Amino acid sequence: xxxxxxxxxxxxxxxxxxxAVVLMFLPxxxxxxxxxxxxxxxxxxxxxxxxxxxxxxxxxxxxVQFEVFKEWIPQINANYHIGVDGLSLSLFxxxxxxxxxxxxYLWFHVPEPGKPKALMAxxxxxxxxMTGTFIALDLxxxxxxxxxxxxxxxxxIGIWGGPRREYAAVKFFLYTLxxxxxxxxxxxxxxxxxxxxxxxxxxxxxxxxRGIEASAMFRNLVFAGLFLGFAIKVPMWPFHTWLPDAxxxxxxxxxxxxxxxxxxxxxxxxxxxxxxxxxxxxxDFAPLIGILAVISIIYGALCCYAQTDLKRLIxxxxxxxxxxxxxxxxxxxxxxxxxxxxxxxxxxxxxxMLFFLxxxxxxxxHTREISELGGMLAQIPKFxxxxxxxxxxxxxxxxxxxxxxxxxxxxxxxxPGAGLSEELxxxxxxxxxxxxxxxxxxxxxxxxxxxxxxxxxxxxAGKGIFDVRPLEMWAWVPLLILIVAAxxxxxxxxxxxxxxVQNLVGMFG
Numbered sequence: 060x061x062x063x064x065x066x067x068x069x070x071x072x073x074x075x076x077x078x079a080v081v082l083m084f085l086p087x088x089x090x091x092x093x094x095x096x097x098x099x100x101x102x103x104x105x106x107x108x109x110x111x112x113x114x115x116x117x118x119x120x121x122x123v124q125f126e127v128f129k130e131w132i133p134q135i136n137a138n139y140h141i142g143v144d145g146l147s148l149s150l151f152x153x154x155x156x157x158x159x160x161x162x163x164y165l166w167f168h169v170p171e172p173g174k175p176k177a178l179m180a181x182x183x184x185x186x187x188x189m190t191g192t193f194i195a196l197d198l199x200x201x202x203x204x205x206x207x208x209x210x211x212x213x214x215x216i217g218i219w220g221g222p223r224r225e226y227a228a229v230k231f232f233l234y235t236l237x238x239x240x241x242x243x244x245x246x247x248x249x250x251x252x253x254x255x256x257x258x259x260x261x262x263x264x265x266x267x268x269r270g271i272e273a274s275a276m277f278r279n280l281v282f283a284g285l286f287l288g289f290a291i292k293v294p295m296w297p298f299h300t301w302l303p304d305a306x307x308x309x310x311x312x313x314x315x316x317x318x319x320x321x322x323x324x325x326x327x328x329x330x331x332x333x334x335x336x337x338x339x340x341x342x343d344f345a346p347l348i349g350i351l352a353v354i355s356i357i358y359g360a361l362c363c364y365a366q367t368d369l370k371r372l373i374x375x376x377x378x379x380x381x382x383x384x385x386x387x388x389x390x391x392x393x394x395x396x397x398x399x400x401x402x403x404x405x406x407x408x409x410x411x412m413l414f415f416l417x418x419x420x421x422x423x424x425h426t427r428e429i430s431e432l433g434g435m436l437a438q439i440p441k442f443x444x445x446x447x448x449x450x451x452x453x454x455x456x457x458x459x460x461x462x463x464x465x466x467x468x469x470x471x472x473x474x475p476g477a478g479l480s481e482e483l484x485x486x487x488x489x490x491x492x493x494x495x496x497x498x499x500x501x502x503x504x505x506x507x508x509x510x511x512x513x514x515x516x517x518x519x520a521g522k523g524i525f526d527v528r529p530l531e532m533w534a535w536v537p538l539l540i541l542i543v544a545a546x547x548x549x550x551x552x553x554x555x556x557x558x559x560v561q562n563l564v565g566m567f568g
Contacts, residue, residue, distance in 0.1 A: 067114070068125050068141050071107035071155060072190045075100055079183035087176050094166050097179035101159040101186065108155040108190075112148060120145030120558035123196065123264065135250070137199035137261050141191075145559030146330055149404050149552055150323055151193045156537060157319045157411055158186040161312040163534040168418065170219045170310045178219060181211035182312060189320045193327060198246045198261040201332070202239075208321060209235055212305075212313060220308035227301075227308035234291055234301040242288025242328075245281045249336065252277070267335045267566075275339065282340035285333040286348075292325030295348075295385055296355040299378045306374035311418025314370065318377055319411030323403045326384050330396065330563060334388070338566040342391065342477045349389035349472070353487045355382030356494035363501040369427040370417045372505060373410065376453065379494060380406045380461075386491055387468035390484060391567050393560055395471025400556045402464025405545060409461055412449045412538045416442075419531065420509075423524045429505065434514035439526040443510045445535065452542050454502040455495055459546035463553075465495060477567035 078100030085093055115124060126142035143151055161182055169175045188207030195201035209232060217228035249266060250259040252273055260266060271278055291298040302322075306314050334341045359379030366372035380402070387399030419442070420435075421427050436443030452459040455466075472488035475481060518524060527535075545551050 065125075065127060067107050067111040068143065068151075068194050069127065071104045071111065071151075072141075072187055072194060074104045074107070075158070075183040075190075076187040079180040079187075082176060082180045082183065085176065087174075090175055093176045093179060094162075097175075097183065098159070098162040098166070100183060101155075101162040104186065104190075105155040105159045108152050111143065112152050115143070115148060117554060120148075120555055121562040122558075126196075131197075132199065135199070135261070136259060138197050139200060140196040140262055140264075141194040141200070142196050143194055145556045146400065146563070147193045147327070148555055149400065150320075150327060150407075151190060153323075153404055153407050154186065154190045154193060154320045157316065157407065158182060158189075160534045160537060161315055163530060164312060164315075164415065166530055167528070168311060168422065172218070174218075178215065178310075178312075181215050182316070185211040185215075185316060189316070189324065192324050196263045198249070198263065198266075198332070201263075202243060202246060205242075205324065206239060208324070209239075212309075212317065212321070215313040216305060216309045219310040219313070222308075223304070224308045227304040230301045231305040234294075234298070238288040238291035238298075241284040245284030245288070248277075248281045248284070252281075263332060263336065271337060275343075278337050278340040279343055282333060282337045282344055285328065285337075286344060289325040289328035289333065290351075292328070293322060293381050293385060294325070294378070295351050295382070296358050296378065297351075299355065299359075302378065303371050303374040306377070306414070307368060307371045311414060311421075314374075314414040314418070315411045318373075318414055319407035322377065322381055323407060326381065326388065326399065326403055329385075329388055330400070334391075335563055335566055338568075342479070342567060345389045345391055345475075345477070345479055346483055349386055349484060349487045352382045352385035352389055353490035353494070355379060355385065356491055357497065360494050360497035360501060364497075364504075367428055367430060369420065369429055369432075369505070369509070370414070371427075372429070372501070373413045373417055376413075376498070376502075377406070377410055379498060380410065380453070382494070383465045383468045383491065386487060387464070387471055389475075389487075390468070390471035391476040391479065391564065392471040392474065393476075393557070393564050394467045395475075396560045396563060397553055397556050398464050398467025398471060400560070401460075401467065401545075401549065401552050404552050405460035405464050405542075408538050408542050408545070409449060409452045409459075412445075412535065412542070413453060415535060415538075416446050416449060420446075424518060429508050431515060432509045433512040434510075434518075436510040438514050438518070438524060441527045445527065445539065447506055447510055448539065449542075450502045450506045452546070454499040457546070458543070460542045462546060463549045465491070476564060 123142035129139040191204030387395040475484040
């Protein structure tokens with residue numbers, strides 16, 4: 060299996076885009092063939108990802124493994140440089156897993172106007188962009204994978220989305236493109252700072268080793284550009300307004316991929332690029348990031364209380380949950396950053412599951428209005444039980460995956476690193492604690508309104524309303540198992556991240 064060391068990452072990442080191209084040449088009338096082929100491609104990519112995880116040396120999580128370095132664009136010293144370490148391995152595998160589960164879900168949930176071939180091809184293209192972002196170690200390569208994601212998600216929302224799909228698709232595209240411009244300018248500034256055409260580099264590892272020899276103002280301006288690009292993607296308050304619209308109008312698989320993977324691209328950008336390359340600027344920005352994170356936590360929770368659409372409620376919950384991730388990062392501590400990465404994985408599992416359920420509720424009841432639902436636990440008990448399970452995981456119940464990321468972020472806030480103000484971060488810890496209470500409140504209230512009580516009269520006959528189907532269980536069981544596995548045994552994630560996080564924290568002095 061030694062060939063996995065050299066080819067595993069590339070195969071897992073690039074196979075889906077090759078599959079997307081082949082898929083477009085299959086006859087549109089052969090729906091079964093199209094679904095089998097798309098699912099097979101995503102499944103094989105996942106197998107390659109699992110093989111990488113099995114061969115990963117967990118005694119060296121702080122080192123880049125499966126590294127590939129090939130000359131690509133010598134004129135600007137941009138190279139095909141990829142690899143994984145403890146910061147990226149969990150997200151890399153999660154991206155492949157969720158993409159595969161979405162392909163299974165599309166066997167019976169292709170929304171209007173149909174066209175499974177085009178939709179599956181877009182999911183595969185999206186998979187390549189998302190997965191590539193987590194393994195790229197060259198800024199140009201990272202930027203290309205980052206931008207690849209825009210196009211398929213734009214069309215997924217614009218073609219298969221809800222009534223306001225065109226508005227949501229354009230808003231998503233413009234916000235993300237706006238952030239990408241500032242991110243690209245920051246990348247170019249780093250290249251020129253290291254020599255430009257006379258020897259400048261886009262290599263992330265080399266940039267970390269060289270350090271940025273420039274004034275504090277230059278470093279902070281570059282960090283500000285990176286901050287805008289990544290914070291919009293997270294999204295942090297006040298850059299969050301594209302998210303509820305995109306989630307609400309996107310088809311189910313689009314919402315799942317957006318919540319489970321795409322938002323993590325922003326937080327990953329901080330720990331892979333912004334923090335290690337510009338550690339001094341990270342210390343300067345940490346208080347601001349922490350404050351915006353706590354605003355996101357409380358604001359997102361309060362907005363959830365005002366929502367009438369189940370999918371929009373879950374979307375605003377993501378603003379709050381990703382706020383905890385950013386709070387953990389802002390502490391610049393081992394506990395906080397480990398908690399942030401754990402929170403990314405947990406949010407991907409739990410909120411991805413919730414969006415699967417929201418889409419299936421709409422299919423059964425033809426509405427997502429919370430006020431029109433009720434009695435689901437009595438009418439479709441298996442489905443109602445899974446919904447309760449996912450909601451309780453989302454509120455951070457101990458023993459489930461949602462707990463550890465939030466707890467470690469709050470612990471990190473109590474004793475922040477790098478000489479940050481203890482008074483400020485302990486106040487932020489209190490704010491985050493208030494957010495956990497608000498989160499528990501709106502999720503329990505949602506479960507009470509959707510699952511309990513009487514079945515509304517118009518749904519009492521049960522026509523067209525059915526419990527969990529076998530293929531749905533195939534798409535959901537891996538997430539349900541991992542939610543409890545990560546909650547009961549957090550070392551499943553923390554043992555992967557800790558070595559790399561210790562190296563990162565060491566850069567802050």
